[in-house]
Amino acid sequence: MIWGALAIWFSPVPSAGVRLAMAIVFAALGIWAFWLTRSRRVWLAFAALYLVLLTGWSAIRPQMDRDWRAEVAVLPRAYVVGDRVRLVGVRDFVYRSVDDFTPRYREREVQLSHLVGVDFYISYWMPGPIGHTFLSFTFEDAEPISISIEARPEAHEGFAPVGSLFKQFELIYVVGEERDVVGVRTNYRDEDVFLYRIDTTPENARQLFLIYLERINELAERAEFYHLLSNNCTLNIVRYANTVRPGSRFDIRHYLNGLFDSYLYQRQLLDASMPFEDLRRQARINQAARAAGAAEDFSERIRAQFGKRT
Secondary structure: OHHHHHHHHOOOOOOHHHHHHHHHHHHHHHHHHHHHOOOHHHHHHHHHHHHHHHHHHHOOOOOOOOOEOHHHOOOOEEEEEOOEEEEEEEEOOEEOOOOOEEOOEEEEEEEHHHEEEEEEEEEEOOOOOOOEEEEEEEEOOOOOEEEEEEEEOEOOOOOOOOHHHOOOOEEEEEEEOHHHHOHHHHHHOOOEEEEEEOOOOHHHHHHHHHHHHHHHHHHHHOOOEOEOOOEOHHHHHHHHHHHHOOOOOOOHHHOOHHHHHHHHHHOOOOOOOOOHHHHHHHHEOHHHHHHHOOOOOHHHHOOHHHOOOO
């Protein structure tokens, strides 16, 4: 009943007043059917209404051509020919503030054979056990490429966790330069950002990269809905990592993803040469990112903790 009322409220019906009225009527009929009467007719009427709702709900499809927010307006694409990967739609915005920026997209070409590692980011927009997670793929002869799995709001929307459970947002894999994808979080949104190097082989990193590229191209052809509990940033990282290196079982930190770095440490995927608390203290990159600004060597400067290799 609660799900049904929320589904009506978040439905594509244009008028908020109509949606509210329909949701109230639906909830009231449900309360009447289950708690205030034993009438079989009332129960059957509610069941029929619920069936109509489910039919309408299943007809709601993700779209490709909405009026998107500027940050997510362009879907990237990947072209893989042998060892070479060409990425178009790589985001590299010039920021003056959170809302004042110049959209800019690049084309990047890299070689799979030069992909050497994967770095993990976790970003907090507020204190607590929830954050945003994303990856950067590192190369021996090129700047890293960040890929961030995100909701794709329309121009008039902001992210709404409850709404994301009810087909409110499409899904996008933002491909970008780190001075954009990371820098906007550290330098303009004032989020706490932590950077970790994943302990993996270049072969596994390349396989994971190719999985991401396949998903990027799938979304460029067919839209999907973002879903907070089934199709989000962290669950997809876990899903793809399991394809490369099976063995990850359910862990509550897959959902409480602000604790996901401790999960990776426990699975021996992070630097084990120091206690986790020390590693986490070292992983915070805000000061280095702010000092780097939009410099060309942004990626190198936020990795001073790792030594010379980008």
